[in-house]
Each structure stands twice: as structure tokens, then as C-alpha cells.
Amino acid sequence: MASVRNIEWLGVEDYLVGEQAAEVRHEYVAGAVYAMVGSTARHNLLALGLAARLHAHLSGSPCKTFISDMKVRSADAFYYPDVVVTCQPVAPNAVYLTEPTLIVEVLSESTEARDRLEKWTAYRALPSLSEYVLIAQDRPAVEVYRRSENGWNQISLGAGETVELASVAFEVSLDELYAGLPAT
Numbered sequence: 001m002a003s004v005r006n007i008e009w010l011g012v013e014d015y016l017v018g019e020q021a022a023e024v025r026h027e028y029v030a031g032a033v034y035a036m037v038g039s040t041a042r043h044n045l046l047a048l049g050l051a052a053r054l055h056a057h058l059s060g061s062p063c064k065t066f067i068s069d070m071k072v073r074s075a076d077a078f079y080y081p082d083v084v085v086t087c088q089p090v091a092p093n094a095v096y097l098t099e100p101t102l103i104v105e106v107l108s109e110s111t112e113a114r115d116r117l118e119k120w121t122a123y124r125a126l127p128s129l130s131e132y133v134l135i136a137q138d139r140p141a142v143e144v145y146r147r148s149e150n151g152w153n154q155i156s157l158g159a160g161e162t163v164e165l166a167s168v169a170f171e172v173s174l175d176e177l178y179a180g181l182p183a184t
Contacts, residue, residue, distance in 0.1 A: 015078065016095065025069070029077045029118070036080060042137045042181050043106045047082040049177060050104060050135070054085060057170050063087040063101065071096035072103065074122040081119075082106045082135075085168055088128070099128035101167050106135045120145070124152060130167035138184050140174040 010018065010033055018033075019025070025036040047068065055065040065085050071078045073096045083104035086097050103123055105115040115134060123132055124145075132145040140159040145152050146166065157163055162173045 012076075019071075019078075020095070025080055027077070027079050031076075039106075039108060040137065042184065043082075043108060045181055046106045046135055046137065046177065047104070050172070051083045053172055054083065054102075054165075054168065054170060058085065058168060061087075062089075063168055064090055066097070070094075072100050072123070072126075073098050074126055077122050079119055079122065086128075087168075098126075100126060101128060102131045102133070102165060103129060104133040104135065106137060108137060131165055133163070133165070135177075140178045142174060142177075 010031060015033060027034045027036060051065050051067045058065055063085055064087075065083065068080050068082050070084055071080055072084055078096055081100075081103045083102075084097060084100045085102040086099055087101045088097075088099040090097065100123075105111075105119065107115055120132060123129055124147075130147050134143040134145075136142070142157045142163050144155045144157070144163060144165070146155065157174060159174055159178075162171050163177070164171050
């Protein structure tokens with residue numbers, strides 16, 4: 001999901017109220033508000049495909065899967081991950097999560113640096129987060145960042161390999177995840 005620098009300075013409450021009525025989604029970082037713009041078909045199909053598989057896998061468990069319209073709050077920021085799973089109770093009218101277990105971002109040229117730096121820095125400060133996943137659009141490639149006793153470990157995967165998301169006991173092959181996508 002690309003972002004456009006349309007900066008307005010707001011307090012958290014004003015942001016949350018405004019976001020409920022906004023026609024365009026906005027991310028919030030320390031008072032700055034950034035408008036979000038659309039994404040590609042590949043981006044949407046990758047995110048939706050993974051979210052659908054996670055939703056089916058987690059059915060009947062306390063864990064819930066959300067797609068790109070659910071915000072995650074980290075300190076003084078609100079982001080819209082492409083896919084997020086929480087295993088904590090969620091109020092029916094919640095508009096953001098504070099205890100994600102798993103966060104997934106599908107990389108695009110316009111957001112990759114932000115996903116790797118700014119968002120990753122904010123997300124890894126969340127005590128509940130066990131895994132952060134980055135999915136490439138242009139080729140079968142996935143990076144999994146997994147919390148361990150000694151910090152964070154990175155696992156890079158490519159075509160023919162299987163992604164294991166230990167935080168939710170889930171596996172999917174990259175071949176399956178990327179099957180049927182439109183050509184780049």
C-alpha cells in the first residue's frame with residue numbers, strides 16, 4: 001500500500017474520530033497523518049490469499065485474522081498492516097489492535113523502505129508480536145522475522161520453500177501462495 005505525504009498534525013483522539021469518517025485511509029505517526037493510496041492486483045491477491053488461509057486455519061481458535069482495514073497501534077503510531085493476527089480478545093467495535101501476534105506486509109516499491117525501517121522499528125517494540133512477515137510482489141520471496149529469547153531471527157525463503165509461521169502453527173508453500181497471480 002503506497003503512502004502519499006499529505007501531512008496534517010493531529011492529536012490521537014482527533015485522528016481516530018476523523019479516520020472513522022474519512023473516505024481515504026490514513027496512517028498516524030507522532031501527530032503526522034499520511035494518506036494511503038491504492039495497491040496493485042498482485043498486492044491485493046497476495047494479502048487476501050494469505051489472510052484467507054490464516055482465517056480458515058485459525059477458525060475455532062482464540063486467534064483472529066484481519067486485513068488491511070484494521071489498524072495496529074504502536075506507541076504514538078497507527079499503521080494499517082496488510083494482514084494482522086491477534087490471539088487476544090477483540091471488542092466488536094474495535095478500530096485498532098494493540099496486541100498483534102503476527103503482522104504481514106506485502107512490499108511495494110513505494111513502501112518497502114518504510115515497511116523495513118519505520119514500521120519494523122515500531123512493530124518490534126510491541127511485546128505481543130511474535131512474527132513479522134514481508135512478502136515480495138515481484139517474485140516468490142518471503143522474509144520472516146521471529147522473536148526468540150535472544151532477540152529477533154530472520155529467515156529468508158524463496159520459490160519451492162515453505163513458510164512456517166510458528167506463532168499460529170501455520171505453514172504454506174510459496175508456490176501455493178503465489179499460484180495464479182497475474183504476471184508482473
